[in-house]
Amino acid sequence: xxxxxxxxxxxxxxxxxxxxxxxxxxxxxxxxxxxxxxxxxxxxxxxxxxxxxxxxxxxxxxxxxxxxxxxxxxxxxxxxxxxxxxxxxxxxxxxxxxxxxxxxxxxxxxxxxxxxxxxxxxxxxxxxxxxxxxxxxxxxxxxxxxxxxxxxxxxxxxxxxxxxxxxxxxxxxxxxxxxxxxxxxxxxxxxxxxxxxxxxxxxxxxxxxxxxxxxxxxxxxxxxxxxxxxxxxxxxxxxxxxxxxxxxxxxxxxxxxxxxxxxxxxxxxxxxxxxxxxxxxxxxxxxxxxxxxxxxxxxxxxxxxxxxxxxxxxxxxxxxxxxxxxxxxxxxxxxxxxxxxxxxxxxxxxxxxxxx
Amino acid sequence: xxxxxxxxxxxxxxxxxxxxxxxxxxxxxxxxxxxxxxxxxxxxxxxxxxxxxxxxxxxxxxxxxxxxxxxxxxxxxxxxxxxxxxxxxxxxxxxxxxxxxxxxxxxxxxxxxxxxxxxxxxxxxxxxxxxxxxxxxxxxxxxxxxxxxxxxxxxxxxxxxxxxxxxxxxxxxxxxxxxxxxxxxxxxxxxxxxxxxxxxxxxxxxxxxxxxxxxxxxxxxxxxxxxxxxxxxxxxxxxxxxxxxxxxxxxxxxxxxxxxxxxxxxxxxxxxxxxxxxxxxxxxxxxxxxxxxxxxxxxxxxxxxxxxxxxxxxxxxxxxxxxxxxxxxxxxxxxxxxxxxxxxxxxxxxxxxxxx
Ligand SMILES: CC(C)[C@H](C(=O)O)[C@@H](O)C(=O)O
Ligand SMILES: CC(C)[C@H](C(=O)O)[C@@H](O)C(=O)O
Numbered sequence: 001x002x003x004x005x006x007x008x009x010x011x012x013x014x015x016x017x018x019x020x021x022x023x024x025x026x027x028x029x030x031x032x033x034x035x036x037x038x039x040x041x042x043x044x045x046x047x048x049x050x051x052x053x054x055x056x057x058x059x060x061x062x063x064x065x066x067x068x069x070x071x072x073x074x075x076x077x078x079x080x081x082x083x084x085x086x087x088x089x090x091x092x093x094x095x096x097x098x099x100x101x102x103x104x105x106x107x108x109x110x111x112x113x114x115x116x117x118x119x120x121x122x123x124x125x126x127x128x129x130x131x132x133x134x135x136x137x138x139x140x141x142x143x144x145x146x147x148x149x150x151x152x153x154x155x156x157x158x159x160x161x162x163x164x165x166x167x168x169x170x171x172x173x174x175x176x177x178x179x180x181x182x183x184x185x186x187x188x189x190x191x192x193x194x195x196x197x198x199x200x201x202x203x204x205x206x207x208x209x210x211x212x213x214x215x216x217x218x219x220x221x222x223x224x225x226x227x228x229x230x231x232x233x234x235x236x237x238x239x240x241x242x243x244x245x246x247x248x249x250x251x252x253x254x255x256x257x258x259x260x261x262x263x264x265x266x267x268x269x270x271x272x273x274x275x276x277x278x279x280x281x282x283x284x285x286x287x288x289x290x291x292x293x294x295x296x297x298x299x300x301x302x303x304x305x306x307x308x309x310x311x312x313x314x315x316x317x318x319x320x321x322x323x324x325x326x327x328x329x330x331x332x333x334x335x336x337x338x339x340x341x342x343x344x345x346x347x348x349x350x351x352x353x354x355x356x
Numbered sequence: 357x358x359x360x361x362x363x364x365x366x367x368x369x370x371x372x373x374x375x376x377x378x379x380x381x382x383x384x385x386x387x388x389x390x391x392x393x394x395x396x397x398x399x400x401x402x403x404x405x406x407x408x409x410x411x412x413x414x415x416x417x418x419x420x421x422x423x424x425x426x427x428x429x430x431x432x433x434x435x436x437x438x439x440x441x442x443x444x445x446x447x448x449x450x451x452x453x454x455x456x457x458x459x460x461x462x463x464x465x466x467x468x469x470x471x472x473x474x475x476x477x478x479x480x481x482x483x484x485x486x487x488x489x490x491x492x493x494x495x496x497x498x499x500x501x502x503x504x505x506x507x508x509x510x511x512x513x514x515x516x517x518x519x520x521x522x523x524x525x526x527x528x529x530x531x532x533x534x535x536x537x538x539x540x541x542x543x544x545x546x547x548x549x550x551x552x553x554x555x556x557x558x559x560x561x562x563x564x565x566x567x568x569x570x571x572x573x574x575x576x577x578x579x580x581x582x583x584x585x586x587x588x589x590x591x592x593x594x595x596x597x598x599x600x601x602x603x604x605x606x607x608x609x610x611x612x613x614x615x616x617x618x619x620x621x622x623x624x625x626x627x628x629x630x631x632x633x634x635x636x637x638x639x640x641x642x643x644x645x646x647x648x649x650x651x652x653x654x655x656x657x658x659x660x661x662x663x664x665x666x667x668x669x670x671x672x673x674x675x676x677x678x679x680x681x682x683x684x685x686x687x688x689x690x691x692x693x694x695x696x697x698x699x700x701x702x703x704x705x706x707x708x709x710x711x712x
Contacts, residue, residue, distance in 0.1 A: 087549065089549045093550070118477075119476055119477055119480055119586050119587060120475055120476065120586075121474075121476070121477055124475055141551065142550055146552040148552045151520065154521055154522055155520060155556060155559075156519070156520040156556070157518070157519060157552040157553045157555065157556035158500070158516050158517060158518035158519075158552065158553060159516075159517045159551045159553050160514050160516050160517075161497065161514060161517065162512065162513070162515075163512070163514075164507065164511065164513075165510055165512070166510055191600070191603075193443065193445045194445075194449070194497075194498055195497065195515045196502040196503060196504045196514065196515055197513045197514060197515050199504065199513065200504060200511060200512070204511070222603070222604055223603045223604050223606075223607040224607065226582065226604045226607050226608040226611070227608060227610070227611035227616075230475050230586065230608065230611045230612060231475060231611055245604075247578070247579045248579050248582045248601075248604060249582070250579075251580065251582050251583045252582040252583060252586065254583075255582070255583035255586045256586060260583075
C-alpha cells in the first residue's frame with residue numbers, strides 16, 4: 001500500500017516524539033511491504049517563527065493533498081507575547097477548521113502495566129476504565145461570533161456557543177457508531193437545565209438514538225459528569241459532548257488513567273483526511289532533552305493505520321510492541337516505577353520498532 | 357442578637373436536612389442568647405406544585421426582607437416533564453439573580469476523620485486539600501442572550517457568554533479578599549487561548565491584582581485545571597472563575613475530597629442578604645427516609661452565623677460539635693466506615709445540637 005502522510009511535528013517535544021513514531025512506521029512499512037511517503041510541513045510556533053503565521057497556506061495545502069495528517073504538538077511560553085491571533089494554538093484550530101475535523105476521538109484507558117499510576121484509588125480503578133470521549137471539534141463557542149468592545153465606557157466581551165441540528169447529527173452518528181463497536185452505551189453530557197444549545201443537543205441526539213435501538217443512551221449534566229468521572233469512571237463507555245465540555249472532560253478522563261503520556265487521539269474529517277496526535281501537549285520544559293515519552297504518538301500512528309488506511313494487522317502489531325516494551329519494564333521517566341530505571345525517548349522508540 | 361432568616365427548604369432531602377440545621381441553630385440561640393426568627397417560603401418543585409412557578413413573588417419578597425437566606429436543595433425527576441422555564445432549578449437561578457448573589461464561595465476541604473473517603477490516592481491527599489472556589493454566579497452564559505430558532509430550515513440554538521469589567525472586578529475583589537485570609541494565592545481559571553471573554557477576565561484580574569501585592573496570582577486553562585485538581589490539588593488555594601467553569605470545577609473539587617455530604621457553601625450579594633446552602637443536591641432517591649446527611653447543611657448554618665451575623669464564636673461552636681460527632685464515629689450512611697454502623701439524619705442532627 002502506498003500512502004502519503006502530512007507530518008506536522010509542531011513545537012517542543014513534538015519534534016522528538018514524531019521522529020520516534022516515524023521510526024516505528026518505517027519498520028511497519030518494511031515488515032508489511034508498504035510505502036509511506038512523509039510530507040513535512042510547519043505548524044504552530046515553528047511556523048510562526050518562519051512565516052509569521054501559525055498555519056501557512058502551504059501547510060494546509062500539503063495536508064489537503066495527503067491521505068492523513070500526523071501531528072506532534074503545538075505551543076510554548078516562547079510565544080506568550082505573540083498577538084493572540086497568531087499564537088501556535090490558533091494554527092491548530094485553523095487546521096481543524098480547514099480540514100473539517102468535526103469529531104475528536106479521545107480514548108481514556110488504563111494500561112495494565114501502568115495501573116498503579118492512576119491517581120484514583122485501586123478499588124475505583126479495578127472496576128475498569130475504558131472511556132471514549134467523542135468531542136465536537138469545529139463548532140460551538142470555539143468558532144462562534146466573539147467580540148471585545150466598550151459599552152457605555154465599560155470594557156465588555158462575548159463569545160457565542162451556537163450549534164445547529166446538522167452539526168449535532170454528524171457528531172452523534174460518530175458517537176453511536178463508535179458505541180456499536182464498544183459496550184453500546186452513549187452518555188450525552190450537557191447543561192440542558194440552563195442552556196438552549198444543550199436542549200437542542202438533547203432533542204437531536206434523542207431522535208438519532210432511534211436508529212440505534214441497541215445502544216443505551218443516557219444524559220448527564222456536565223457538573224455531575226466532572227464528579228462521576230472521579231467517583232465511578234467504569235459507568236462510562238462513550239461520552240458524547242460539545243467542543244468546550246469535551247475539552248475539559250477529555251483532559252479529566254485522561255488524567256484519571258494516570259497514563260496521559262500513553263494516550264493517542266484521532267480527529268475525523270468528512271473529506272476523509274483524518275488527523276492523529278497524542279493527547280498531551282508540547283511540554284516545552286523538557287523539549288530537546290530526549291526524555292519525552294513518545295508512546296502516545298506511536299499509538300497515534302497505530303490509530304492512523306487502523307482508521308485511515310484500514311491496516312488492522314499493522315495497527316495491532318504496533319500496539320502489541322508497545323505492550324511488550326511496557327511489560328519488559330522499559331519506561332521513560334514519566335511512567336517509570338518510583339525506584340525504577342528509565343530510558344531515553346529515542347531508545348524506547350527503537351525498542352518498539354525492534355519488537356515489530 | 358435578633359435575626360430573621362428566610363428558610364427555603366426546597367425539594368427532596370432539602371426538607372429533612374434543613375430541619376436538622378434549624379435544630380442546631382435553635383440550640384445556638386438558646387445557649388448564646390440570640391433570637392432567630394424563621395420565615396418559611398417555598399422554592400423549586402415544591403413552589404411549582406403549589407403556585408405553578410418555581411420562585412413565587414412572595415418567596416423573593418420574604419428573602420429580601422430577611423437578614424439571610426437558608427436553602428436546602430431544589431429539583432427532582434418528578435418535574436422532568438415540566439416546561440423548561442418552570443423547572444425547579446429555574447427558581448434557584450431566579451433567586452440568585454433576584455438577590456444579586458454574584459459570588460458563590462465553595463470550599464473544598466478534607467475532614468481529617470473522613471480522609472479515607474477521598475477517591476484520590478493517599479500520597480496525593482496527604483499533601484493537603486483546602487481549596488476555595490470563587491465562582492461568578494449571576495453573569496456569563498447562565499444569564500446571557502439565548503435563542504432556539506430555525507435557520508434555513510435547520511434547527512439552531514445559541515447561548516451567549518458575556519462579561520463586562522465591572523462584573524469581573526466585583527468577583528475578583530471577593531477572590532483576592534478571600535485569599536488574603538487564606539494562603540494568599542489566586543488561580544484564575546479560563547480559556548484565554550480561545551475565548552474573548554476569558555481574555556477580558558485575564559486583563560481585568562491582572563489589573564486588580566496590583567491592589568493585592570501580597571497575593572500570588574496565576575493563570576490556568578480550564579482543561580488543564582480539570583487535570584491539576586486530580587493530579588495535585590494541594591497547589592490550589594483560591595480558584596477564581598466564571599459561572600459555567602465554576603459550576604464544573606467546584607463539583608470536581610468537592611468530589612475529590614470524598615466529603616461531599618459535608619461541604620457547605622455561601623452565595624454573597626451586594627445588598628447584604630447572603631444565601632447559604634449545602635453543595636450537594638436534593639437526592640430525590642433517598643428523600644423522606646431520614647437517611648440523608650445533614651452535616652453540609654448544618655455547616656452552612658455555621659457559615660451563615662460567621663458571614664452574615666458576624667457570630668464567630670457560635671460558628672466555631674457548630675463546627676467543633678460536628679467534628680466531635682465525626683470523631684465519636686457517629687455517621688450517616690454515606691460517610692460510614694465500610695463495615696461501620698450508621699445513624700439517621702435526625703439522630704446526627706440531635707447529636708450535633710447536644711454537643712454545643
Ligand atoms: C490548544 C487548545 C486550543 C486545544 C483546545 O482547546 O482544543 C487543546 O486544549 C486541545 O484539547 O486540543
Ligand atoms: C441546578 C443548577 C442550575 C445549578 C447550577 O448550574 O448553577 C447547580 O448545578 C449548582 O451548581 O448550584
